[in-house]
Amino acid sequence: MTFSPTEDAACPVCGARDAQPLQTLRDRLWSRPGVFQMARCRVCSHGFLAIRPTLEGMGAYYEGLYDEGGLRVEEQLQRSILARLLNWRRMRALNARQRFRPGARHFDVGCGVSSLLHQFASRGLAVVGLDFEEAACQSQRAYCRGLKVELWRGTLEEAHHENGEVVEAQHERFASASMIHYLEHTFTPVEDLRRVCERLEPGGALVVEVPSLESFHRSLFRSYWLPYLPPQHLSLFSRRSLRRTLKDAGFVGVRVCGASAPFVGLSSFAIWWTWTLGRKSALPRPLQLLLWPLALVWGLVVFFGDLSSFWLLAKSGHADHLRATAIKSR
Numbered sequence: 001m002t003f004s005p006t007e008d009a010a011c012p013v014c015g016a017r018d019a020q021p022l023q024t025l026r027d028r029l030w031s032r033p034g035v036f037q038m039a040r041c042r043v044c045s046h047g048f049l050a051i052r053p054t055l056e057g058m059g060a061y062y063e064g065l066y067d068e069g070g071l072r073v074e075e076q077l078q079r080s081i082l083a084r085l086l087n088w089r090r091m092r093a094l095n096a097r098q099r100f101r102p103g104a105r106h107f108d109v110g111c112g113v114s115s116l117l118h119q120f121a122s123r124g125l126a127v128v129g130l131d132f133e134e135a136a137c138q139s140q141r142a143y144c145r146g147l148k149v150e151l152w153r154g155t156l157e158e159a160h161h162e163n164g165e166v167v168e169a170q171h172e173r174f175a176s177a178s179m180i181h182y183l184e185h186t187f188t189p190v191e192d193l194r195r196v197c198e199r200l201e202p203g204g205a206l207v208v209e210v211p212s213l214e215s216f217h218r219s220l221f222r223s224y225w226l227p228y229l230p231p232q233h234l235s236l237f238s239r240r241s242l243r244r245t246l247k248d249a250g251f252v253g254v255r256v257c258g259a260s261a262p263f264v265g266l267s268s269f270a271i272w273w274t275w276t277l278g279r280k281s282a283l284p285r286p287l288q289l290l291l292w293p294l295a296l297v298w299g300l301v302v303f304f305g306d307l308s309s310f311w312l313l314a315k316s317g318h319a320d321h322l323r324a325t326a327i328k329s330r
Contacts, residue, residue, distance in 0.1 A: 005053075006036070008050060009051070012187060012188065012235060013044050013048075013189065013241050014041060021038075023037075027231070029229070036230045046238065047235060048236070066133050079143070087114065087116045090207050091119060091207075094176055100124070103126060104126070105174045108178045109192075110179060111131050111151075113136050113140065115143075116180060117149050118147065121147035126148040127147075127148060128152060130151075130153075132153065157195070173199060174200055175200075179206070181210065184210050184227075184234060184236065200328040205327055206246075208326075209259055211227035211236050211322075212237065215227070216313055224272040226271060239256045255325050258314035264306075264320040265302045269303075277291055
């Protein structure tokens with residue numbers, strides 16, 4: 001596995017190079033090499049990796065994420081009762097903008113191994129899922145067997161049908177679309193949204209979910225905050241930058257709200273523990289043992305805070321995620 005050198009980047013939303021540095025980041029989950037810089041654009045308030053891998057080298061950071069063990073864990077997480085509940089909330093937000101019609105086509109971009117395809121198809125929709133990982137596509141084919149679900153492998157720029165034929169975008173139209181935790185991974189969020197907009201029917205609806213730059217937990221855990229996930233996550237959105245991204249892509253009627261993200265605080269605490277007091281800590285062992293009781297108390301506070309603050313954080317504008325819905329003009 002070869003990791004590429006980094007590059008300096010402009011804001012992927014507005015193109016400006018006037019940015020305020022926020023956080024120096026490393027890969028805290030898989031310990032892959034690289035030092036990255038998260039910054040906030042002073043023009044549009046978008047958060048982005050100002051120092052990031054090149055497009056050609058980014059693939060190395062995704063290698064092995066869907067190996068046999070990783071795929072099994074991801075399937076269990078993404079198809080759990082909690083994950084299905086979160087997907088139900090996303091579907092409800094989309095249905096509020098455009099009522100689902102039996103047989104209508106739905107396009108899920110970056111489907112991964114989520115249960116979302118299955119849930120949409122169970123509502124009577126004809127669903128198309130897009131992902132660049134063959135392992136994810138195979139998992140979805142097995143999971144959605146018997147439902148009206150088609151899997152495309154590739155990107156929005158070039159994808160292939162299950163029989164290997166190239167998808168001709170000009171002939172594909174959808175009544176609705178979803179991009180759940182996709183936009184933070186792309187180098188070109190505005191262009192990718194524009195491609196989805198072009199494939200929607202006039203009046204078609206879109207639901208998007210992304211990590212929030214305005215998260216309370218981001219301020220609390222700093223570089224250990226789980227949704228930083230460098231360098232796979234290239235963007236963090238503010239409400240302002242998410243609205244601008246959707247409008248620049250051609251959408252109208254944009255609505256943005258905070259979205260609950262269960263146990264992001266607890267997961268971020270676990271990352272902090274691993275690197276500060278756990279097996280990857282640089283502190284002397286006696287000092288680690290001395291600090292453990294205080295850290296455990298903090299962990300309990302975070303745990304009960306996670307259980308009790310979903311609604312409050314979402315309503316106050318400081319949830320870990322943002323959800324947006326928008327319409328293609330008629």
